Amino acid sequence: GAVVSQHPSWVICKSGTSVKIECRSLDFQATTMFWYRQFPKQSLMLMATSNEGSKATYEQGVEKDKFLINHASLTLSTLTVTSAHPEDSSFYICSAKLSGSSEQFFGPGTRLTVL
Amino acid sequence: AQKVTQAQTEISVVEKEDVTLDCVYETRDTTYYLFWYKQPPSGELVFLIRRNSFDEQNEISGRYSWNFQKSTSSFNFTITASQVVDSAVYFCALLISNSGYALNFGKGTSLLVTP
Numbered sequence: 001g002a003v004v005s006q007h008p009s010w011v012i013c014k015s016g017t018s019v020k021i022e023c024r025s026l027d028f029q030a031t032t033m034f035w036y037r038q039f040p041k042q043s044l045m046l047m048a049t050s051n052e053g054s055k056a057t058y059e060q061g062v063e064k065d066k067f068l069i070n071h072a073s074l075t076l077s078t079l080t081v082t083s084a085h086p087e088d089s090s091f092y093i094c095s096a097k098l099s100g101s102s103e104q105f106f107g108p109g110t111r112l113t114v115l
Numbered sequence: 116a117q118k119v120t121q122a123q124t125e126i127s128v129v130e131k132e133d134v135t136l137d138c139v140y141e142t143r144d145t146t147y148y149l150f151w152y153k154q155p156p157s158g159e160l161v162f163l164i165r166r167n168s169f170d171e172q173n174e175i176s177g178r179y180s181w182n183f184q185k186s187t188s189s190f191n192f193t194i195t196a197s198q199v200v201d202s203a204v205y206f207c208a209l210l211i212s213n214s215g216y217a218l219n220f221g222k223g224t225s226l227l228v229t230p
Contacts, residue, residue, distance in 0.1 A: 032215075057215070102210060
């Protein structure tokens with residue numbers, strides 16, 4: 001099956017720093033990628049939809065200036081958490097949609113801890 | 116509005132028991148997809164099944180089976196002869212094909228199978 005990778009798998013940073021998370025589709029092209037956030041013992045909530053070559057679409061309540069998304073190629077989307085704070089500590093999961101299909105594949109997730 | 120309800124927050128069973136995880140969805144769209152994912156403690160989502168709205172056939176895969184009933188807007192998941200390795204959080208999700216293809220997740224059901 002199609003493989004999606006995320007890097008890093010976990011990161012610990014100090015409050016106020018920025019963290020970049022990469023989401024790559026390894027063996028297929030993905031014009032659309034999605035970023036989800038999951039707080040402990042909660043469900044996955046969609047943060048934003050990332051479209052290759054255009055601006056991301058953010059869900060209500062998600063600050064676009066804090067969570068910067070770049071989807072510069074058909075295989076890579078990045079999420080940058082700027083000026084991270086402890087409340088941003090969460091599990092971030094991306095998924096990549098197979099172009100021309102409704103199928104999408106999830107990455108393994110990135111666990112962010114902000115001290 | 117689209118919504119997925121997993122009323123069971125936690126279920127605990129003894130190994131070899133059968134267990135059914137409930138999922139009820141709401142949508143006004145006629146074309147949609149339903150999913151089940153397993154999330155073990157590692158956090159990575161494991162895809163279990165995808166079903167489109169036009170296919171109401173029940174499905175069996177080994178010890179897993181799914182019952183899709185459009186009349187009651189339900190897509191229930193049964194594990195037969197449960198095993199300790201089945202312990203995980205299980206998410207039901209809904210995808211609307213004309214609303215961007217992001218998944219709308221239920222809150223999840225935590226299943227604990229004890230020896």
